[in-house]
Amino acid sequence: MSLSRGSVAVVGAAESDLGLVAQHTSPLDLMAQGTIAALDDAGLQLSDVDGLLSASTQSRFAPMALSEYLGIKPRFFDGTSIGGSSFMTHVAHAQAAIELGMCEVAVIAYGSTQRSVSRAAASPREYNYYEAPFRPISPISSYALAAMRHMHQYGTTREQLAEVAVSARKWALKNPKAWEKEPLTVEQVLNARMVSYPFTVRDCCLVVDGGGAIVLTSAARAKSLRKKPVYVLGVGECLSHSSIANMPDLTVTGAAESGPQAYAMAQVKPSDVDMVSLYDAFTITPILFLEDLGFCPKGEGGRFVSGGRIAPGGELPVNTSGGGLSYCHPGMYGLLVMIEAIRQVRGECGERQVPNCKIALGHGNGGALSSQCTVIFGSEATL
Amino acid sequence: MQSLTEKSPLGTFLEHLEQGELAYQVAEDGRAVFYPRAVAPRTGGTLEWRVSKGLGTVYSTTAVYYKGEPPLNIALIDMDEGFRLMSRVEEIDAMNVKIGMRVRFRAHPGDDKQPPYPVFTPLEAPK
Numbered sequence: 001m002s003l004s005r006g007s008v009a010v011v012g013a014a015e016s017d018l019g020l021v022a023q024h025t026s027p028l029d030l031m032a033q034g035t036i037a038a039l040d041d042a043g044l045q046l047s048d049v050d051g052l053l054s055a056s057t058q059s060r061f062a063p064m065a066l067s068e069y070l071g072i073k074p075r076f077f078d079g080t081s082i083g084g085s086s087f088m089t090h091v092a093h094a095q096a097a098i099e100l101g102m103c104e105v106a107v108i109a110y111g112s113t114q115r116s117v118s119r120a121a122a123s124p125r126e127y128n129y130y131e132a133p134f135r136p137i138s139p140i141s142s143y144a145l146a147a148m149r150h151m152h153q154y155g156t157t158r159e160q161l162a163e164v165a166v167s168a169r170k171w172a173l174k175n176p177k178a179w180e181k182e183p184l185t186v187e188q189v190l191n192a193r194m195v196s197y198p199f200t201v202r203d204c205c206l207v208v209d210g211g212g213a214i215v216l217t218s219a220a221r222a223k224s225l226r227k228k229p230v231y232v233l234g235v236g237e238c239l240s241h242s243s244i245a246n247m248p249d250l251t252v253t254g255a256a257e258s259g260p261q262a263y264a265m266a267q268v269k270p271s272d273v274d275m276v277s278l279y280d281a282f283t284i285t286p287i288l289f290l291e292d293l294g295f296c297p298k299g300e301g302g303r304f305v306s307g308g309r310i311a312p313g314g315e316l317p318v319n320t321s322g323g324g325l326s327y328c329h330p331g332m333y334g335l336l337v338m339i340e341a342i343r344q345v346r347g348e349c350g351e352r353q354v355p356n357c358k359i360a361l362g363h364g365n366g367g368a369l370s371s372q373c374t375v376i377f378g379s380e381a382t383l
Numbered sequence: 384m385q386s387l388t389e390k391s392p393l394g395t396f397l398e399h400l401e402q403g404e405l406a407y408q409v410a411e412d413g414r415a416v417f418y419p420r421a422v423a424p425r426t427g428g429t430l431e432w433r434v435s436k437g438l439g440t441v442y443s444t445t446a447v448y449y450k451g452e453p454p455l456n457i458a459l460i461d462m463d464e465g466f467r468l469m470s471r472v473e474e475i476d477a478m479n480v481k482i483g484m485r486v487r488f489r490a491h492p493g494d495d496k497q498p499p500y501p502v503f504t505p506l507e508a509p510k
């Protein structure tokens with residue numbers, strides 16, 4: 001048995017407050033705020049929710065804590081926690097649960113206060129003897145090792161990596177909710193403080209507070225709700241390893257498996273996709289994912305992102321929110337990756353709206369390029 | 384299956400390191416396995432311990448910049464026996480460690496807080 005194209009739809013989507021929240025705000029405050037905003041967006045009430053999915057490094061048993069906070073007893077719950085792509089996996093699990101009748105209205109929620117309390121406090125590291133003595137800056141050094149290998153094999157340059165950050169910033173300047181408000185140049189990226197070669201601090205995602213929620217229900221029920229449904233056309237998931245030393249080939253991610261799964265279910269190909277929302281934890285990741293998801297050949301990602309191709313006005317709109325690099329990165333950013341894709345399909349993105357956006361792809365990444373999950377969203381016209 | 388009540392996979396690895404040896408495991412199908420495990424990946428079968436000849440090649444490398452310290456190398460090393468591990472190449476500037484460089488293992492003794500661990504040095508003097 002497999003999931004059915006378009007059987008469920010996103011009917012509500014909302015961010016919590018983003019950026020820097022007030023002292024003593026908890027991750028659950030943000031999840032709850034996002035949940036109510038997303039339900040309002042859908043025209044639904046808390047009492048309609050019978051499925052709850054959540055993950056957070058600051059709340060080990062997030063579905064339990066959030067159920068208590070919201071005062072609900074969901075019939076279906078899931079706390080799968082595989083890093084930033086957890087929420088794409090939650091979409092697949094929610095779809096399965098809705099198809100099986102285990103729930104009808106599922107909320108997927110996330111919240112983080114990592115800027116307020118510090119990354120070290122928000123996301124304490126597990127001890128790993130096989131890495132700890134070498135003092136990697138986790139997870140930055142893992143991604144730096146992948147970038148170095150890509151540069152070695154394919155001639156990718158630091159300037160090309162910087163192009164990813166510059167394009168993200170150009171989009172962010174069109175998003176009122178983006179954290180970064182000033183323009184950025186390739187030279188500024190290259191000359192910023194070096195963190196783990198080849199990454200300067202401008203090759204690395206933001207460390208800010210934030211969260212949000214999305215609401216899914218059956219395609220049948222979605223039709224009667226407030227907003228135009230955004231259908232889940234396809235999902236794909238891949239766990240390839242956990243620590244970077246165990247990634248078979250540092251230049252090929254599990255997106256090469258999750259992408260084709262999602263395309264097959266959605267019955268679309270990369271050239272059908274109008275807009276791409278990729279987890280940009282570091283400037284190398286959109287390059288890897290554009291290759292692995294079939295938008296350019298393996299090894300061509302660095303050249304592909306150059307010359308403004310993924311910036312406003314470029315050939316392929318990528319990370320129109322400004323991404324984790326310039327809009328918001330609250331630790332496990334995957335939920336916000338999807339919210340932007342959903343809004344693009346709805347046509348709600350204002351100045352940064354991709355014209356006639358019918359199909360949007362959201363791709364999540366977790367750990368050290370370890371978990372890769374792809375969700376393809378489509379408007380009613382794509383059914 | 385190996386009992387875990389008397390000795391752990393990491394415990395055996397550390398005993399070898401204390402003797403100046405880099406130990407790894409081999410599965411029944413001959414594949415090299417690292418990090419040390421209680422059961423073989425993929426098959427669930429048994430694992431045999433071996434001692435590496437200590438020669439490998441840098442698969443990837445980075446230098447981390449901690450405030451007030453010289454850049455610190457972190458590398459992934461592909462050992463000739465067919466396993467990969469994270470380590471550090473020493474006796475060379477962090478940024479001069481290159482992918483493809485041949486390196487030789489040695490045991491770092493660690494200290495009060497840190498058990499011994501494997502590090503590497505360039506096989507040939509850098510040009």
